[in-house]
Amino acid sequence: MKRLHVHVAVEDLAQSTQFYSTLFAAEPTVVKDDYVKWMLEDPRVNFAISARPGRFPGISHLGIQAEDEAELAEVYDRLAHAERPTIEAKGATCCYAQSDKQWIADPQGVPWEIFFSYGESTVYGEGSLARLKEVSEAACCEPEAIRQVVPEAAAANACCARKRA
Structure with a gap:
């Protein structure tokens, strides 16, 4: 069964960890210096x-986590019918995990990550983000949500730069 994924960027990791542990009535399953995850x-x-x-x-983004490659293929098939650009990242190292994934933005520009994680990593990694940076010029023509996933690429390209409050 697939699982909803929500990733929130925070300023104070310790304070946010305490808040979400209280909210979920659960301790995190992964705790790193810069990253915390609950598998609820x-x-x-x-x-x-x-x-x-x-x-x-x-x-930061929303997502759907597949439990196996068959579920991932099922969701990828649906993405193909969404008529929106996708960015694929096979073998990505991101969020202390090894994953195959695709990124897509909804019509409002909300980034969605569709992924299957098959291993752990000792580093946060950049995985998909590093691959997206390689296409920074193309990212300028992608939906805003895809550019948000690669803030350095957006800042480097005048047509992509925007001021955030």
Whole structure:
């Protein structure tokens, strides 16, 4: 069964960890210096917070976590019918995990990560973000949500730069 994924960028990881542990009545399943994750069953969600340099506080992205490659293929098939650009990242190292994933933005520009994680990593990694940075010129023509996933690329391209309050 697939699991909803929510990733929130925070300014104070310790304070946010305490808040969300209280809210969920559960301790995190992954705790790193810059990243914390809860794998909850009720509600069935992969909820993560991170405090990474250069990120703005708030919702980073939403996602659907597949439990296996068959579920991932099923969701990828649906994305193909969404008539929106996707960015694929096979073998990505991100959020202390090894994953295959695709990124897509909804019509309002909300970034969605569709992924299957098959291993752990000892580093946060950049995985998808590093690959997206390689196409920074193309990112200028992608939906705003895809550019938000790559803030450095957006800042480097005048047509993508925007001021955030």
